[in-house]
Amino acid sequence: MLQFSDVSAAADRIAARVKRTPVVQSDALNSALNCKVYLKCEHLQKSGAFKFRGACNALLQLSPEQRAAGVVTVSSGNHGAGLAAAGQLLGVQVTVGVAHNASPLKRQNMLDFGANIIPIEAGMPAREAFIDAQRAAQQQVIPPYDHPHIMAGQGTAALELFEDYPDLAVLLTPLGGGGLLSGSSVVAKHYGAKCYGIEPELAADGYQSLQSGRLQPAMPPTSICDGLLTSVGEHPFAVIQANVADILLVSDAQVVDAQHLVDDCTGMWVEPSSATVIAAIQRYPELFAEKHVGVVISGGNVKRPS
Structure with a gap:
């Protein structure tokens, strides 16, 4: 714990x-x-x-090989932007699954920090399905909180x-x-x-x-x-x-x-x-x-x- x-x-x-x-x-x-x-x-x-804090802490503990391969997450906006901002600093490409109804301002914030956005449906089932698919494809997933x-x-x-x-x-x-x-x-x-x-x-x-x-x-x-x-x-x-x-x-x-x-x-x-x-x-x-x-x-x- x-x-x-x-x-x-x-x-x-x-x-x-x-x-x-x-x-x-x-x-x-x-x-x-x-x-x-x-x-x-x-x-x-x-x-x-605040999401930038956890994103930095997570990326800083990846190996050089993991950073070079890039990371994936799912976000309503702030985690995706925080992870993308941390990725910019550390040279890590960030891909984010984002619900189609997410805040346009938050979506733009993610793009401004260099995130690659993949549209998904709203709600937890779609978020979980996206992450499961990314893990099945051997992608390095950085969870929003868990x-x-x-x-x-x-x-x-x-x-x-x-x-x-x-x-x-x-x-x-x-x-x-x-x-x-x-x-x-x-x-x-x-x-x-x-x-x-x-x-x-x-x-x-x-x-x-x-x-x-x-x-x-x-x-x-x-x-x-x-x-x-x-x-x-x-x-x-x-x-x-x-x-x-x-x-x-x-x-x-x-x-x-x-x-x-x-x-x-x-x-x-x-x-x-x-x-x-x-x-x-x-x-x-x-x-x-x-x-x-x-x-x-x-x-x-x-x-x-x-």
Whole structure:
């Protein structure tokens, strides 16, 4: 199972390539939420999301022969862009299976970093079929979240946050496949903080999995939180079960309100997936009142509404 030492080693491995993103605080946001919130701004990371961290950590551990052969993944956007950006730095060709209904902005982001895109149908069955076919063809697959190297790399955002603010009482991250939450939960546990994962009500397989003790399938991809429309992976789930206090659900309407609140208070327009953490503080005030709360703002690859 993933350990704090794995995250610490990943941080050392990728330090020269990732951006140490800022932590933003806002008196107006603190007042609105009745707690002191520390926003780890991964929307300012290279490729526009935290995914660049795990991608770097994974590619750096491939052999020269594996790098030369190129890698394949499947993504709704941010993992594909992060992997392509890391591939550009390290000379690795990246191919991404992308659903036909993926965000045009995220699709372009992947292309801008040199990714080769293969269109696939939307939903988990198509994603799994694509990966199975690539593995059958002996391609080197870099999963979006279900791999210890990815999980350790994603946890480095939380590690930086706690290095700057070691007395945080609580950490919140969005939950999609679980790479970010699992890696972050290991760090939170090391620092003695509670950790919560946040999911949309319309993509609540992680919540259902934690409640039942068994992985549940992804729900139909209908939430506006496009970065979270996947099922939790086996490796992340084991870590989440061990370390996470709970998984909290928020509605899409609450996410939109949270996007606007963050914008009003900080001038930052972030993805719906990112705004889930702020929506959770609003929906469950009894859990966070007057506490020092760290949140990972996971990505910003979205257009500001006109």
